[in-house]
Amino acid sequence: MTPSPKVNIRSLSMLFPTDGSVIEVLSSIDLEVEDGELVCILGPSGCGKSTLLNVVGGFLKASAGTVLIDGQEVAGPDPRRIFVFQERGVFPWLTVEGNVGFGLFRLDARERAERIAHYVKLVGLSGFENAYPQELSGGMKQRLEVARALAVNPDVLFLDEPFGALDSITRLIMRSELLRIRRAEKKTVLFVTHDIDESVQLADRVVVMSTRPATIRRIVDIDMPHPRDLSAPRYIELRDLLLEEIGLAHKI
């Protein structure tokens, strides 16, 4: 018996009624994600990839098709699967500790404090335990949100263009941070991005979406071990392949 996939998306479609007509955003998507896999969903802005993530996360109901996680149909949001937004998702009225401990209300105080300390350290925010988000940089807020998500020990993380609001240098640092954290905490990750380089740097597989209505154009295996050399011929090759698949020229 082969193990069933962690996430199983079957002929998923999404229609949004607008005044008068109906817009098809997602059209019969089929995708399987294995346990512990990092899959990037790559597509042009507005193609519906965030919608896909919201459906898989249980925040939107699909018009047709099903999403199974661990063989069970997704009925709504669940603390076993945490959605990470751009850094704006942290709670500004709570300190770093308060944010990281936000989802730990079922634990007793001692266990909560241990978990908080562990994840604050893991994302490199030691020394900022009592700082408020407004006192942190964009990259630190993003780490904080990742720590808040990891603290409840979910098996799946949904990341919706998490580094989109950061400057390009911070973004690069955050990507290697994500890979480092992932080595410590093996999670299944669905990562939505419109950044081709980001997907080649992070993913085990890249799912290339078409423009609306979004379908899966192609799934590309990124067969490179970590750490990945950004000037290796294979890296360039894969990046060019994705560029082409998305329909962009190699020259600008």
Place this chain on the structure above:
Amino acid sequence: MPVGAAALAVLLWALAVRLTHTTVFPSPLKVVSGLQELAGRGVLWRYVGDSLRRVASGYFLALVLGIPTGLALGWHPNLASAFNPVIQMARPISPLAWMPLAILWFGVSEAAPGFLIFLGAFFPIVVAASNGVRSVPAMYLQAGRNFGLSTPRLLARVVFPAALPQILVGLRIALGIAWLVVVAAEMIAVDSGLGYLIIDSRNAGKRYDLVVAGMLLIGAIGLVLDLLARRLEKLRSVRWGFQAETA
């Protein structure tokens, strides 16, 4: 600078009284001696205390009823659309217009000004709380739900703290209104307090020095109340709502 501006205002006042040779309007010095006279008679602090006590009771009632009402209206759009017309109609009616009814219902008692203060403070608090709830970013609610919060927990741990900066602004505005209303309310229904001091000083012997003394006391106390309310906005857990983010 603020001290200088206040000194200038007093100077202009003194000059105006001197130049116009008015016998009705008091000079700053006469007002100060009026204040001393009030303090000497022992009514100064009693009147201040009475006014503050009335504000505190009416305002506290408005706060206790207004915040939950506003939270409920902000959380349930149907409730809001049902009650909004009533609220929007009741809001522009000055609490002072309720005076005849207040006296009819509560008589010449402490409850009458209390009721007027409550009315003045209640609506701004309700509106601020419900607007605050409605403008909570969807992302916060989604994150709260994602961590498995039940609706009561979500309200307590996400919606309320997210709306708190706006609620505090409403509370501060409501406090200012409450203080305005108490003075007017004391001119009819009771026989103590700063409003009473003003109307009584005019009626009993045209003591305009005491009238102006009362006015200045009202202004000074209003200023202190506002400063105290602003202090709340400096608390670390709400400060994010009062300054533009720098990142």
